[in-house]
Amino acid sequence: MxxxxxxxxxxxxxxxxxxxxxxxxxxxxxxxxxxxxxxxxxxxxxxxxxxxxxxxxxxxxxxxxxxxxxxxxxxxxxxxxxxxxxxxxxxxxxxxxxxxxxxxxxxxxxxxxxxxxxxxxxxxxxxxxxxTVIPPGVSVDPYPIHTNELPVVDVSIVMDAVKNPDALVIDVREAYRYRGESEPIDLIAGHIPGAINVPFVTNLGSDGQFLPTEQLLEKYKDVIGSRDPQNVIVHCGSGVTACHTLLAMEEAGIPDAKLYVGSWSEWSRNDYPIATGENP
Incomplete structure (x- = not known):
């Protein structure tokens, strides 16, 4: 855990x-x-x-x-x-x-x-x-990394996923940003057509802490249905808060979802289609 x-x-x-x-x-x-x-x-x-x-x-x-x-x-x-x-x-x-x-x-x-x-x-x-005390450094040798790439997806994979019923793209931004009502950070408001909105704040209880594991499991089983988690892509504004949902899913025993690092900050700066309104 x-x-x-x-x-x-x-x-x-x-x-x-x-x-x-x-x-x-x-x-x-x-x-x-x-x-x-x-x-x-x-x-x-x-x-x-x-x-x-x-x-x-x-x-x-x-x-x-x-x-x-x-x-x-x-x-x-x-x-x-x-x-x-x-x-x-x-x-x-x-x-x-x-x-x-x-x-x-x-x-x-x-x-x-x-x-x-x-x-x-x-x-x-x-x-x-x-x-306020700053601790001394504890430097050691560089960490040995035994992989050549991280489990991320690019725009082309996202475009294919939103057309594939066996895949799912989750946008974790606040609902008003997803709906396109306003956009406080990026250039254009809206969302990737076909993506669904599951705001990351819904991973949290009223105390600001993560929901219990069993509630997270129930929540994300409902979200992804029968899909293989490996076919789930999570994004946000810039690939940071999406990791909050990836953590919540992992904690719930639903591993292997992918991160779209570029997220809305990349998508909205290119000539890609943009949707507004509620979840499809």
Whole structure:
């Protein structure tokens, strides 16, 4: 299981001595980390470390993945080796870079990864102390990655999937963005024709933490029906919050769905068809 309750964080740390990662995004991410973070947590920045941006988001979207060599070196600088436990949180209920980093580690075969349900706020509410002390570096050799590619899909595969009844494309953005009522980040409002909307926030309960596993299982069994999870593609605005849903599905025992990294930020910047309105 990959999702850890905030209340279980102290005992988990005592038992496993994990590498703790504070994963945040946004221009003020580091200052927020400096202001308060879990003791011993190292900072990882979504914008510069968990993404390898290009000048043209029309090719790969706003948060393209780093290449595997860059990822290998980053993990080494964080002290992450194949056998260690990694504990990840962010300040967006696990919906932002924590889930992205989890997905990146999982797809290269790392076994011991936990994402804190509810993130930093939930841990603070649980009485776990935070600090302003920046921990020393724990650099080791680059992480050995034994794969040449990650389980992602490109535009051509998405175009085929939305026409295939045995496949499913899930858009996890907020419903108003999917419907095309407004678009606060990308250039055009709307959604990929044929994609269905299952907002990532529906993975969470009223307390901002992940729903219990059995509820997630029931939810996503209803969503994907009899389809093979390998034929399910998940996307969002830029390939980050989609990982929140991939985490929820994995936790529910529905593995192997694919990530469309470019997501709406890539699709909407090209001359591809755009739909508006409710789920088909």
């Amino acid at each position: 990959y999702i850890l309750s905030p209340a279980d964080v102290p005992s988990f740390r005592k038992k496993y001595s994990p590498i703790v990662i504070d994963a945040r995004g946004g221009p003020d991410a580091y200052s927020r980390y400096v202001a308060q973070h879990l003791e011993g947590a190292q900072f990882v920045d979504l914008e510069t470390q968990l993404s390898q941006k290009t000048q043209n988001p029309a090719r790969g979207g706003r948060h393209p993945l780093p290449d595997l060599k860059t990822l290998s070196q980053l993990l080494g600088k964080l002290g992450i080796t194949p056998g260690v436990h990694v504990l990840i949180y962010d300040d967006k209920a696990g919906a932002n870079a924590a889930a992205r980093f989890w997905w990146m580690l999982k797809t290269i075969g790392h076994k011991h990864i936990q994402v804190v349900s509810g993130g930093l706020d939930a841990m603070i509410k649980a009485g776990i102390p935070v600090t």
